[in-house]
Amino acid sequence: MSVTRVTIKDVARSAGVSIATVSNVLNGTGRVSADTVRTVRRAIQELKYSPSQAARNLKDKKSRLIAVIVPLLHKGFLHDNPFYWQLVGGIEEGARAHRLHIMLVGADSEESYSFVKERHLDGLIVIGAFEGSEALERIVQWGVPSVFVDSYLADPNVYQILSDDEKGGYLGTKHLIDLGHRNIALLTGEIEPNGVHEARFLGYRRALKEAGIGYRPAWAVEEPPTMEGGARSVPRILALQGVSAVFATSDVAAMGLLSGLSERGLSVPRDLSVAGFDDLPYSRFATPPLTTVAQDIGLKGREAVRLLQAHMDNKEPPYRRKLIPVELKARQSTRFLEEGEGEPVDANEIRKGGDG
Amino acid sequence: MSVTRVTIKDVARSAGVSIATVSNVLNGTGRVSADTVRTVRRAIQELKYSPSQAARNLKDKKSRLIAVIVPLLHKGFLHDNPFYWQLVGGIEEGARAHRLHIMLVGADSEESYSFVKERHLDGLIVIGAFEGSEALERIVQWGVPSVFVDSYLADPNVYQILSDDEKGGYLGTKHLIDLGHRNIALLTGEIEPNGVHEARFLGYRRALKEAGIGYRPAWAVEEPPTMEGGARSVPRILALQGVSAVFATSDVAAMGLLSGLSERGLSVPRDLSVAGFDDLPYSRFATPPLTTVAQDIGLKGREAVRLLQAHMDNKEPPYRRKLIPVELKARQSTRFLEEGEGEPVDANEIRKGGDG
DNA sequence: CTGAAAGCGCTTACAG
DNA sequence: CTGAAAGCGCTTACAG
Known part of the structure; x- marks a missing residue:
């Protein structure tokens, strides 16, 4: 013992x-x-x-330990989006390659981050921080080497890894437009300034504009980016006159939507085309397999570690802000809209439909 | 700086x-x-x-840091089952409550675990270890306080958290039998001695036996407990003469199966009833919502920390091996088999069917 | 090429 | 009630 x-x-x-x-x-x-x-x-x-690492830490003030800060959805609960697992998996892999260990901490807005100093952490990877949050200020102020993932911070000195979200929003919407859709709803997480969802929303608007389709605020339906949120959005989406397609800014929301629609006896893509964003491992196994904007989540994690390591080494990396490419994966949840199918879905008519 | x-x-x-x-x-x-x-x-x-924790560590030989060891599926990649994220989420929550931090490490069979000594870790939570593995021996031998989750180790002195897997296997199978099914396939991960899948398999057999249904080895289809594995199992399942129901020992496999069946134009539960195991957050949003044996994965994680803390405190806990209860959640992927529907699925007939 | 010594930031007996 | 000192296990100048 x-x-x-x-x-x-x-x-x-x-x-x-x-x-x-x-x-x-x-x-x-x-x-x-x-x-x-x-x-x-x-x-x-x-x-x-x-x-003993503990002894070395004391001498060197180096711990070879980095923290991965994951947002807590509701108090005491890690966000249940499998996206995070993918991302953390990529980070773990990258950390192993760099001979670093990772401390996983779920943090809410009240987190003091005192452990960063107490444990002499070498660096931080923060997922989904927001501009102006107190925690963020503190971290930047301390000067602890940090990389922010999916955070959209304005400060050009801050190291960031992002997906090319605006482009992703554009690609997803464009895909639906190319299929003949013009009445396209956006199912999105809360559009916060400088957030991931805002960037995707902006891409949606760009595609609309390019196609000469007017933007209607009511068509950007905000719900939490969760399966529950997607499922709950169904009545709001069906209330949109003439809607024939939905672009969801996350796969989890898209899948919740798929589920909610199926529950009402609606069929995808027959009654509604649905596209998502993320390409979770799940998504190609959804029913129907989900059309989505894919990003390499594992790569994102590995790149975050790479950037952090460069930062910790005081080597000026080739960039401060790296965009991970996105790409459209067309699968079976979206379909070509035939001539004259302008308004395939009528909410009233639907309610009479089967109940699954 | x-x-x-x-x-x-x-x-x-x-x-x-x-x-x-x-x-x-x-x-x-x-x-x-x-x-x-x-x-x-x-x-x-x-x-x-x-x-400074680092200084304290050196004095106390206590780090208030525990490692969570997660199996690496293939070299360098964390198992992509969202189950792990749920579990790690529960562990993180428990750790926070006990003022512990967690170090997440993905480990394969070659891991030396030298970090446990080097970092003066207070304890270990090991997920899915196997009897007789070298790593396991080493850990037990060192006497570092450890809790094994989903590991089925024979040593009665080892601290373990398990789900009531045998009962779960029984409940899932019984549910199908109660619905009138008699030709029930088992879709399972590799049945290793003392493994989780073996326990579920044993429950399956008990239910069969109790109902006077003979067990046929070919009906226990082994595939990796992943969505790919589930999808890939389709031809093997359909080759089973008269199969009307499948009990999968994981939700991910069940969902892969759902996907594979849908791809072939087969409808669940009309053509085949499918039940899973785990009740992932996703499962109730599957199409159709998945009938499954639920376990409280978050609770499992929190209990693991509680047991570990007791162990670290040298307090003899009330038990060494704790079973997390399971319960059947009947949803829409299983249905009652009508009289005379003995052999609803004929592989040859299916192939002629629609392709979705 | 090798070793004695200081010091990293704490905690813990032990005196007082 | 309070402080001087030793020591946890290392690394790093500095002598030799």
């Missing part, structure tokens, strides 16, 4: 050298004769010694 | 006391006059001091 730790002293004694020498062979520092190196190495092997 | 750290010395100087006194008020140890406490507290506030 009580782990009698093997320390550098034990190794020194066993090898018949000083602890400074052991430290030197451990770190490849100083000048040490090949013979001594060998002896020390052997002692290390025999004693199964591995140096 | 260079963070000049505020140390206990600064506080001591500012408060006009010794560092020992500061330490005592910090930890509520020793005897300190109310006056002194006040002075010191004020100095702490003013200087925004927070003690």
